[in-house]
Amino acid sequence: MSARGHRLGQEEQFCRHPQSNRLAHGSFIPHWAAIEHMAAFPVEDRSSCGTGGLAGLSFYVTMHFSTLHPVRLSKTRFLAGVQCLKRLYLEVHAPELAAAVDAERQIMLDMGKEVGEKARERFPGGQLIKESHRQTEAALHRTADLMRDVSVPAIYEGAFLWQHIVVRADILERVDGDRWRLIEVKAATKVKNGYLDDLAIQELVIRGAGYVLEQCCLMHVNTEYVYQGGEVDLSQLFTIVDVTAAVRQRRSQVIRQVRLMKTMLQRPEPPAIEPDDHCHTPYTCPFWDHCTSGKPARWIHRLPGSRQSIRQLAARGIETIDEIPVTVPLSLAQRRVKDNVEWISPDLLTHLQALEHPIHHLDFETMMPAVPIYANTRPYRPIPVQWSNHIEMEDGSIRHDEYLAEQASDPRRELTEALLRSLGDRGSICVYSEYERHVLLSLGELFPDLRGAIQRVVQRLWDLLSVIQQHYYHPAFNGSFSMKSVLPALIPDLSYSRLVIGHGALASATYKKMVFEETDLVERLRMATALREYCGRDTWGMVELRRILLAKAMHAYSTQARGSDS
Ligand code: SF4
Incomplete structure (x- = not known):
C-alpha cells in the first residue's frame, strides 16, 4: 500500500528544524505498514513514497505517539527494552527499584569508556560533543551545527532526536559533504549480534533526523595486534567491520520494537514477565533482586548448568529444585545441588x-x-x-x-x-x-x-x-x-x-x-x-x-x- 493513502495533508505544519519533533495538532489513525514502508527507504529516496519524504514519515509516527503522551526513549532504554520490556518499564517508571551498579559492572563500563576515547584518535580532527546526557537540548544544537560545518571531519558523541528517541553516536565520520559513516565502538573482541540492535536504533534515528548514512560499522578491539612499543598503531589495534546490510535488515523490526515499547510504557502496570535466563543476557538486569525477591530459595533458575535444560524444566511447571523428578537426567553438579546435603567422595x-x-x-x-x-x-x-x-x-x-x-x-x-x-x-x-x-x-x-x-x-x-x-x-x-x-x-x-x-x-x-x-x-x-x-x-x-x-x-x-x- 502506498503511504500516500495515509496522508492528511499537514506536512507543511511540520517544524523544519532537522532534529525537531514538534508538529501541529491533528487527528491520525496510524498505519504501521506505511511507516515501515517509508522507513525502508533511504532518506534521499523517500520522495518516491509520495509523502513529502521524511516529513511525512515523521508526521505519521509522531502523531501516533504524541496522542499517547510519549515517554522519550534513548539508545540505552531501547536496548533495555530489547532485553526485557519489563526492565524498560521499570527503568522509566520505577528506577529506584534498580540495584546500584556494582564494582564489576563499573569496571567494564570504565574499560568501555577508555576504549571509546582511544578509538576517537583513529579519526583525527573530530569534534567532541561535550554536553552530557542531562544536557540533551544543548547537545542536539551543537551536533546540528557541526553536521552543517563541512570542515568538521568527524563528530564524537553526536546527539540526535527523532520521534522522541534520543541517541548519542560514538563516532560519525564525514565521508563526503553531507554523507556520513556511523561507527559504534565496542571494547569487545568481535562482532556480536546484540551490537546490531545498538546500531540499528541509531541508524533509524539519525536517518530519521534527516541525515544520510552511507555506512554503519562496528569498531572492536583486534586481539591479533602485537604491540611493538612506542606509539600504538590504531589501525591495527582496532578492526572496523561494515555491518550496513545487517543493520538495514533490522530496520522494520526496530520500528516494531519501538512502537511496542512506547505503547507498553503508557500502561499503568509493567508487563507480566517472569525472570529467567533472559535477565542475564547480555548483562544481569539491575531489577533482578526486585523481580526475584518473592522466589523460593530453591528456585529452579538457581540450579547451575545448562540454561536450556533449566528452561525446559521451568516450562514443565517445575518451580523449585526439589520438584525435579528423579527421572530427569542431571549433571554431577546439578545432582549435588538437588540432593542438597554434604557429600564426601570415598576418594x-x-x-x-x-x-x-x-x-x-x-x-x-x-x-x-x-x-x-x-x-x-x-x-x-x-x-x-x-x-x-x-x-x-x-x-x-x-x-x-x-x-x-x-x-x-x-x-x-x-x-x-x-x-x-x-x-x-x-x-x-x-x-x-x-x-x-x-x-x-x-x-x-x-x-x-x-x-x-x-x-x-x-x-x-x-x-x-x-x-x-x-x-x-x-x-x-x-x-x-x-x-x-x-x-x-x-x-x-x-x-x-x-x-x-x-x-x-x-x-x-x-x-x-x-x-x-x-x-x-x-x-x-x-x-x-x-x-x-x-x-x-x-x-x-x-x-x-x-x-x-x-x-x-x-x-x-x-x-x-x-x-x-x-
Ligand atoms: S529481572 Fe528479568 S524479568 Fe525482571 S525486569 Fe529484569 S530482565 Fe525483566
Whole structure:
C-alpha cells in the first residue's frame, strides 16, 4: 500500500528544524505498514513514497505517539527494552527499584569508556560533543551545527532526536559533504549480534533526523595486534567491520520494537514477565533482586548448568529444585545441588594425601589492558603483576612469600625469577583452577631461558578446584565452586566481603590505577596493601580449605572403617 493513502495533508505544519519533533495538532489513525514502508527507504529516496519524504514519515509516527503522551526513549532504554520490556518499564517508571551498579559492572563500563576515547584518535580532527546526557537540548544544537560545518571531519558523541528517541553516536565520520559513516565502538573482541540492535536504533534515528548514512560499522578491539612499543598503531589495534546490510535488515523490526515499547510504557502496570535466563543476557538486569525477591530459595533458575535444560524444566511447571523428578537426567553438579546435603567422595582422602611437602599454594593476579602497555603484548593478554605463595612445611608451619610490581615498567622478568626462587624445586603446588598453568606457560614462551624451569613447575601443579568439583559438595556452595563461594561456605571467617578488594576484576582495576594513574603516595600504599591482602586471602584460603577437607575426609574414612568393622 502506498503511504500516500495515509496522508492528511499537514506536512507543511511540520517544524523544519532537522532534529525537531514538534508538529501541529491533528487527528491520525496510524498505519504501521506505511511507516515501515517509508522507513525502508533511504532518506534521499523517500520522495518516491509520495509523502513529502521524511516529513511525512515523521508526521505519521509522531502523531501516533504524541496522542499517547510519549515517554522519550534513548539508545540505552531501547536496548533495555530489547532485553526485557519489563526492565524498560521499570527503568522509566520505577528506577529506584534498580540495584546500584556494582564494582564489576563499573569496571567494564570504565574499560568501555577508555576504549571509546582511544578509538576517537583513529579519526583525527573530530569534534567532541561535550554536553552530557542531562544536557540533551544543548547537545542536539551543537551536533546540528557541526553536521552543517563541512570542515568538521568527524563528530564524537553526536546527539540526535527523532520521534522522541534520543541517541548519542560514538563516532560519525564525514565521508563526503553531507554523507556520513556511523561507527559504534565496542571494547569487545568481535562482532556480536546484540551490537546490531545498538546500531540499528541509531541508524533509524539519525536517518530519521534527516541525515544520510552511507555506512554503519562496528569498531572492536583486534586481539591479533602485537604491540611493538612506542606509539600504538590504531589501525591495527582496532578492526572496523561494515555491518550496513545487517543493520538495514533490522530496520522494520526496530520500528516494531519501538512502537511496542512506547505503547507498553503508557500502561499503568509493567508487563507480566517472569525472570529467567533472559535477565542475564547480555548483562544481569539491575531489577533482578526486585523481580526475584518473592522466589523460593530453591528456585529452579538457581540450579547451575545448562540454561536450556533449566528452561525446559521451568516450562514443565517445575518451580523449585526439589520438584525435579528423579527421572530427569542431571549433571554431577546439578545432582549435588538437588540432593542438597554434604557429600564426601570415598576418594577425597587419597587425592588430598597425594600432595608432597613443602606444599605451596600459588595465586597470580593479572591485568588485561585493552590497549597494550608493554612491548610484545596483545590487547587483553593477561600480564601477571602479583603473586602470593603460602608454603606449608612438613611440621605444619607456614611461610608466606609474595610479589607485587609497583613500578610502571614491565614486571614479568623480575616477577618470574622471584617466583621460581620461592617455589624452589620441591613440593606440590596447589592452585585453584587452570589459570595459573596458563600464566606460567605464557611466561615460559616469553623467556626461553627460563622455559625448562617453568615447565618443571607446571608439572608440580595440583588443582584444588577440580578435586573439590569431583569429590566434595556442601549445600552452602549453592551450586558454585568458585573460591568466593566455597571459602565462606566452609570457613565463614575467611569471607571476601570484609576485604577492600573482593574480586579479581577489582584487583586488576586497582592495580592499573595504582601504577599508572595514582600520584598520591599514601593512596598508592593503601592500594598496595589491599592488593596484597586480596591475593594473600586466596592462597591462605587454599591452605585452610585443604586442611578442613583433609579433616572431613579423614573423619569420613574412619567413620566408614568403624562401620565396616562392626
Ligand atoms: S529481572 Fe528479568 S524479568 Fe525482571 S525486569 Fe529484569 S530482565 Fe525483566
